[in-house]
Amino acid sequence: MRLKHLLWESPAAGSERDCIGDERGILSYQETDIQARALARQLAEAGIGEGDVVALMLENSVELLLGILAAWLLGAAATPINPTFTERELNYQLEDSNAKLLIADEHTSVAANGLAIARLDLADIRARLRGPVAAGSPGGPGSPGSPGSPVGPARPGSPLPTPETPADQLALLIYTSGSTGQPKGVMLDHANLHAMAEGLATHTAITADDRALVVLPMFHVNAICVSWLAPMLVGGSTVIMPRFTPTGLLDAIARFRPTYFSVVPAILAKLVELPRDTPVDFSSVRFVICGAAPVSAELLQLSADRFGLHIIEGYGLTESTCASACIPLAGPHKIGTVGPALAGQRIKLTDPDGNPVPTGERGEVRISGPTIMRGYLGRPEATAETIVDGWLRTGDVGVLDEDGYLRIVDRIKDMIIRGGENLYPKEIEAHLAAHPAVLESAVVGAQHPQLGEVPVAYVVLLPGAEATSADLLAHCAAGLMKVKVPARLTLVDDLPRNPVGKVDKPELRRQTPPVAEPVRQRVSA
Template structure:
């Protein structure tokens, strides 16, 4: 299988055209291919081969791209790891994925028996023989991207090369990407959105990618003016910050921008289109669907308040509790089908069978379709909290809090926030003889969770509200926050 996003394929087509850059490094397609070959020889010297899992735990930078492509050159699988993870969080992912090599900033060993390579030690020249790229079958895994459901620990979403090929080609066609396009990347490369929309969809057509390591509104706008990108993909929180700073800036290089990962208000979308002067394409998707399943069109009606229509090759259904279709305009669970649906959850056939039913991906989201096929998201069945575009899963936070001695019951819900959309807050019932304070809970969370997952507030209660069957009544808790 030959794929248009492999650098050795791209180098033959686009040679000395610019490919990727960050503040340290700038590579043409030919140079990208050569650097990938060098790193792959280094990986091969560590015994990496077909089907092995390489973990890449780096912030946004060119070396993350090099490591991913180098693993693919050997037929290996990549699991991108959030570089802000604590050792507990990273350790679970590395162990569950079976990572046999880790690329990180320090070179510190994060999994016993799995050597680590510091980013500064990645090869720039071959360290041994550089063979031909390994053959790749469509069903071979490309990525293991970890995501949590509303229960349990994070699960490894198995994304095949066939999934990746279809997804990136579809995105490119939907927004008419060509070799003249230039993407400014600000979203984290351990997420499917950045990998599929910004990186691979752009490179496969010969476009160029400029990678930013972090975001500030003024700094981002400086880079738009300096680098002259034609598009970028971001989350509503970023757009909310940009519209307050964009007046007087030259945004004329842009031809569209993409908004996703969390719902955006009609008012924000309208303000963005006015201030940026280009179409804002809002879409929707899940990691389990490789990235995107709907998108408001580049040409044609863009319906604010919707997340657009199904992308080519995908179908959207709205069903009731029995998975039977409901009438147009009626709310129900959103189901997705197409060649982008994941291969499954790694080592978890039960969860896979619950999520993918007869080829249809159960999203856990509630939505409705209008007569033109535009999808409006109504609610989330799962309790996921979206903080500034970052998906947070209450059960993971609850598990961390529950490991603190003295905690009897815990519930974590999202509290509305004007800037971030939602933030996690916790409600705790301690054991009668425990002397817990909110500060104790927050300090415990800081030792086990990434900063964005740490509750912004902790409320100590004598009891939690329960529904008639005895389960914690989270809607009631949410209502107390929004009242």
């Protein structure tokens, strides 16, 4: 099996085509290979070998990708770490992953429980980033941004042989967000990554002429798979934003002229909030993938109308390597769904006992295929609970239609049980999104002495829009049955989010006071 998601197996391997870059410049495939091997030699000198784990605590950058490639060249696995982690969070991931080395930059000041922090000639790598990334064709030799004279090795040393990487070799340890209990290390091997990159590239018709822009943090699989491994598998290129800001994204689009990028709904919301007279030019962008959290039809329409973007929704989990369903680029775009299963994967819906439910009925989403994780590191019981007979239990409630399009109803754990009746926050949020003044909302359960739980809502208004809590509760009462109308609705400036940009509902629930009195539609500003 040829693992084309690996740099040295890519169709563009060893060529002068653009490979990876950031705001400081770009490296060709040839230059990327030279730099990755030079870094791998340094890792080998530090004692890294096959089966080890290398931790990387770096912002989105060329150096981060080179560090992952260097680990793979030695048969080691990589575990990217959120660069904003506290010392406690960092040490938890280092100890749980049994990392042998931490690669960090000069800004890292937290202690790593005695583990060596390797600062491995990152300045040398930066010095070899050539020129600014051009705004022309993303292509190869002769195109704007293509390399000049060849570069030599970053450091002298004996040649590093190209490995024969086994498909079942551990490649990444990606840690879940830890919304319940401690974060778990998701084990992904090279077969998982290749299947994911190939499925994404095929589904979105990515070619060597495509250039992805990394907008999301690269300590999660979305950015790694969608925006790096998929284009590398076909010989395309990747340019990296260190972090997202609305104006920064517009500048990056204008400068780098990417053909696609991946976002979460919160990013679309921030773009829509930009002043109407903000100049934008998305003419180079073929499509945008939106995932990681449900997105309202209204926000999709606002984004498409204002920016002319072709936005396709996708769905997946870290445990399924990234995406398992996605709206087709050409074909039915059923608003409110996340599309059919990607090629090679299967989706079924089951009742609590694991029995399939009929088409059109709600059930737990289960996934099978070559992208399903090897398991949770050091947690066989949690793995056995999550992967049953080869099917990944997602914990999401969904509905499949007659065409195999999946609609996510909610998370099982987010379901609100009000006096014995199951309520799905996503349904309430979708109705709130239909109000012209609402930008986004989050609904969670609040404790209630008689009913157990009742729904409460937190709402962010569109810039310049005016609406009171009473207005929005009246809107809910007009379109939702009485038990679904929030018992309390609070207008807020923003919603708490986890590092991936999803609304942090566990935190929101922790911040939510009980509703003590008999349920009437209470309002607060």
